[in-house]
Amino acid sequence: MHDANDNAIVAAGSSTMNPPDAGKVPPYLQLDGITVSFPGVLALDRVSFAVRAGEVHGLMGENGAGKSTLLKVLSGVNVPQSGSLLLGGVEQHFSGTKAAIEAGIAIIYQELHLVPELTVAENLMLGQLPSRMGVLTERALIERATQTLDRLGERIDPREQVKNLSIGQRQMIEIGKALMRDARVIAFDEPTSSLSARETKQLFKIINGLRQEGRAIVYVTHRMDEVYELCDRVTVFRDGRSIETFDSMDGLDRDRLISSMVGRSIRDVYGYRSRPLGDIRIEAKGLAGRGLAEPVSFNARRGEILGFFGLVGAGRSELMKLVCGAERPSAGEIELDGRPMRFSTPRDAVRAGVALCPEDRKKEGIVAIASVSDNLNISARRHTSVARWLLNERRERELTTEYIGKLSIKTRNGDTAIGTLSGGNQQKVILARWLAEKIDVFVMDEPTRGIDVGARAQIYELLYGLAEAGRTVLLVSSDLAEVIGVADRIIVMKEGRIVGELPKAEASPDQLIKLALPQ
Known part of the structure; x- marks a missing residue:
C-alpha cells in the first residue's frame, strides 16, 4: 500500500542527519486536527503532528498527556472522531492494525509483542512465513x-527460542519485524527503559541507520538526555493537546522544554528543601557480598536524603540488596541507631524499619494482577489481621482510602488492578505500603525510572516529606540531574567500590561523571 510513496521516501532519505534545507522537506507522516474521545474522557483534542522522512522526531509529555493514544491512532487501534492522517500526502483510514501495518507503520511498544516459545526466525516472519504448497x-x-539479523548487527542464532534472549536482543527482533515488513514509519515507545548502556548504544546505532534510510521515526521517551542525543526535533504533548514543536535541539534550553511539558520550571520539578539533620540512623560497616569488589562503609542520618550515583554495573543495587536483606553479606554489618543488626531476609529488615522500593517495579515491587488495596496492605497485614490469619477488611479499606488521598494516587478505587496504573502511581502505592508499615529507612532504587516529569515532582515531594518527618532516604539514581537536585549528600560508586563522597554544595555534573567513569 505504501509502494506509491517510495520515491518521496528515497529522496528524503538522501539527506544528512540535519540537512540545511530540512525545513523545506514536506512531512511524510502528518496528522491534522486529530480528536479521540472515550466516555467521559477527551484523550486527544485537535492534535496536529508531523514527521519528515529521514528524521527522528521526539514525542514528550507527562503520563496521560496523549502520547499512547497517538501511537494507537497510528497503529489503527484507535479510530479518531475527526481529523486526518496522511502518509506521503495520501490520506489514510485505518480500520484496524492490519491496515496500518500494510500502510507501512510499525510500533515498537515498551511491552514487546513476541511469542517466547517460537524461534527468532519465526517471530521475525510471523504472518509472512515462507512456504511451498502450504509447507x-x-x-x-x-x-x-x-x-x-546481519542488517541489525546482531549475532543471534535464528533458530534460538526468543524466551532465551536478553531484553535488548528481543527489542532488536521487534525492530527486525518492522524491517521485514518494510515499515516506513517506525514509532518507539520508551525503548530504553529496560536496556543496559551497551544495548542502548546499539539501539541508537540502529535508529540512526533507519534515519539514513529515509524512514520517519517517532521516538517517545521521558529521558531528556536521549532526546538531545538522538532527535532532530521534538513535539510536546500536554493534557491531550500538541502544545509546541521545537524545530531544532541545538540551543534548546532544558528548562524551557520541561516548562512546556509540565507548565513549570525545572527548579520547581526538583523543589529541593534543606532541613536539619539528626543523629546517624543507619550505618554500614565493611559490608561485603555479591556485586561488590571490596568492603563498603557509609552512614546516613535522620532527615537525610543520601544519594548513590554510578553507571550501570557500579554495584549500587547490589549494595542496597545487602542493606535490605535481599542478599546475605559475606562480611560486615548494619547498625541501626548504633545497634548491630543481622538481616537474613527482607522480612527481617522490614521489621527493623528498613524497606526497599526496588529498581524493577513490575518484577520485584508489585503483584501486577492484584488490586491496589492488596499491594498496599500486603506487608501491613501482620499488624491488621485478626488472629494472624483473618483479614481485617474494614481496616484495609481505611488504609487504602487514607493513602490514596495522602499520596494523590490516581486510581478509580482500591479494587483496581495495580498493573493498569501508570509507573508513577505504582511507585506511590509501593511507598504507601511502607508508610503503612511505619518504616524509618526508605531505600529507593531508581524511584523515577519510566516516570514522567510531573509525576517525578510528586515523588520528590514525598521524599522531602519523609525526610522532614525525620526518616532516612537512601536514593539510588543513574539520573545525574536527579541525584544532584534531590540528595543532601552524594556517594559515587564505580565497579563495586565507593570512589567519592560529596556534599550537595560541592557536587557538580563534571565531578560526579569524572568519578563514575572507568579509567
Whole structure:
C-alpha cells in the first residue's frame, strides 16, 4: 500500500542527519486536527503532528498527556472522531492494525509483542512465513532471518527460542519485524527503559541507520538526555493537546522544554528543601557480598536524603540488596541507631524499619494482577489481621482510602488492578505500603525510572516529606540531574567500590561523571 510513496521516501532519505534545507522537506507522516474521545474522557483534542522522512522526531509529555493514544491512532487501534492522517500526502483510514501495518507503520511498544516459545526466525516472519504448497520452507526462513539479523548487527542464532534472549536482543527482533515488513514509519515507545548502556548504544546505532534510510521515526521517551542525543526535533504533548514543536535541539534550553511539558520550571520539578539533620540512623560497616569488589562503609542520618550515583554495573543495587536483606553479606554489618543488626531476609529488615522500593517495579515491587488495596496492605497485614490469619477488611479499606488521598494516587478505587496504573502511581502505592508499615529507612532504587516529569515532582515531594518527618532516604539514581537536585549528600560508586563522597554544595555534573567513569 505504501509502494506509491517510495520515491518521496528515497529522496528524503538522501539527506544528512540535519540537512540545511530540512525545513523545506514536506512531512511524510502528518496528522491534522486529530480528536479521540472515550466516555467521559477527551484523550486527544485537535492534535496536529508531523514527521519528515529521514528524521527522528521526539514525542514528550507527562503520563496521560496523549502520547499512547497517538501511537494507537497510528497503529489503527484507535479510530479518531475527526481529523486526518496522511502518509506521503495520501490520506489514510485505518480500520484496524492490519491496515496500518500494510500502510507501512510499525510500533515498537515498551511491552514487546513476541511469542517466547517460537524461534527468532519465526517471530521475525510471523504472518509472512515462507512456504511451498502450504509447507513451511525452513531454508528460506533461516536465510531471510539471517539477512535481517546481519542488517541489525546482531549475532543471534535464528533458530534460538526468543524466551532465551536478553531484553535488548528481543527489542532488536521487534525492530527486525518492522524491517521485514518494510515499515516506513517506525514509532518507539520508551525503548530504553529496560536496556543496559551497551544495548542502548546499539539501539541508537540502529535508529540512526533507519534515519539514513529515509524512514520517519517517532521516538517517545521521558529521558531528556536521549532526546538531545538522538532527535532532530521534538513535539510536546500536554493534557491531550500538541502544545509546541521545537524545530531544532541545538540551543534548546532544558528548562524551557520541561516548562512546556509540565507548565513549570525545572527548579520547581526538583523543589529541593534543606532541613536539619539528626543523629546517624543507619550505618554500614565493611559490608561485603555479591556485586561488590571490596568492603563498603557509609552512614546516613535522620532527615537525610543520601544519594548513590554510578553507571550501570557500579554495584549500587547490589549494595542496597545487602542493606535490605535481599542478599546475605559475606562480611560486615548494619547498625541501626548504633545497634548491630543481622538481616537474613527482607522480612527481617522490614521489621527493623528498613524497606526497599526496588529498581524493577513490575518484577520485584508489585503483584501486577492484584488490586491496589492488596499491594498496599500486603506487608501491613501482620499488624491488621485478626488472629494472624483473618483479614481485617474494614481496616484495609481505611488504609487504602487514607493513602490514596495522602499520596494523590490516581486510581478509580482500591479494587483496581495495580498493573493498569501508570509507573508513577505504582511507585506511590509501593511507598504507601511502607508508610503503612511505619518504616524509618526508605531505600529507593531508581524511584523515577519510566516516570514522567510531573509525576517525578510528586515523588520528590514525598521524599522531602519523609525526610522532614525525620526518616532516612537512601536514593539510588543513574539520573545525574536527579541525584544532584534531590540528595543532601552524594556517594559515587564505580565497579563495586565507593570512589567519592560529596556534599550537595560541592557536587557538580563534571565531578560526579569524572568519578563514575572507568579509567
